[in-house]
Amino acid sequence: MSITSTTPRVAVVTGGSRGIGRAITRRLAADGYDVAIVYTSNESEAAAAVEEIEAAGRTGLAYQADIADGPAVERVFAAVEDRLGGVDVVVNSAGIMPLAPVAELDLDVLDRLLRTNVRGAFVVAQQAARTVRDGGAIIAFSTTVTRTHLPTYGAYAASKGAVEALVPILAKELAGRDVTVNAVAPGPTATELFFEGKPQEVVDRIAGANPMGRLGTPEDVAEVVLALAGPARWINGQTVFANGGLA
Template sequence: MSSTPRVAVVTGGSRGIGRAVTRRLAADGYDVAIVYTADHHEAVASVKEIEAVGGTGRAYQADIADAPVIERVFESVEERFGGIDVVINAAGIMPLAPVSALDLDILDRLLRTNVRGTFVIAQQAARRVRAGGAIVAFSTTVTRTHLPTYGAYAATKGAVEALVPILAKELAGNDITVNAVAPGPTATELFFEGKSQEVVDRIVGAHPRGRLGTPEDVAEVVATLAGPARWINGQTVFVNGGLA
């Protein structure tokens, strides 16, 4: 096996599930480039976590839907690390409202980040990931559980699920896998935002495992898709502890 570390790009790598993915990949021996939107302090802290386990990390501030900026980020990663093996797109937003009440400006934001952003990242990944590599996008278990107020968010993730198997077929012969993970309720800042303790308790009570997922639960599956799981391709893997 090569002694050169594999290189991963993780969007949303400064917080929540993305940060757990960053820690896990670093522990598995990857060098990791983090793409973050705004919180420089958390991005720096995530890079320090990579370095603490012996990896090399770097943080890039960018809007994932801004194609020219993202192209420059990927070019910079290739120049700094010598290539890219894995791309994980964990960045996303999740404003909630009933379909009848949703402000269409919010819908436009959702589409820009969750659909256009996913496509922009997938496009750069498809052009640059080396043979033996992997691309992992993020969907949601709500595409199965169909919870009220999640209509717009789930619709954007349905687009992600449609994109993944098509890109997997387009990359046939390149030895690159393309998959998505679809987490269930996971204990992150994004999940807790706007939810009362009563709502959280109700969600936990309805779960067959009696708890929320953790970012580490999801990161374990992402790391498997990023590395050893070469026979899983074009799939959406539901990571929800049996919720759906």
């Protein structure tokens, strides 16, 4: 079913309770979207995110699910369709980032990373392809580390390379539906996950390496997502690097 000018637009955001995902939910709600967030375990943060959505005058929903669990994700999308009438935009910002040199990474950790970042990305993309209304958008997440090639990021970058490979293929598979499929690849962004375990001198060095002279903010990335979700219709099948010119 196609959307019309009088149909409220509906977004599903995985990882929408914290960090970049949380900023995306706020930005979409401010632009008039009803938003359903999918979270892994932090129920209180998910509830707070819903409150922010509703404070913007939109409908907010929260669902707990493992994005790599196909039946669970299918149930979430069905519930959103039932409650809000359909889905127009899907943003998969959920992911994990364990870091270690290739020679030292525990293979059980690798399996967990691949399950979330590759299988999870595929599961969400699959359900989005089946569900998103004509005229909608599917937005995955990659990382600038696929270009900067930093030590200890090997497994994480490899998982995001898989996402970048999936995006243009899905865009072609959805030809004729006016549904765009893109990935956003942030650079270093000021989130709790980024700051964890980093001394201030390391943070300062990373910020200073950017031509803009600072870290990105979750709001910087959310603006890129908003454009891809709506007005930037001629960007399709691409990975958009949102990093201030770092790479």
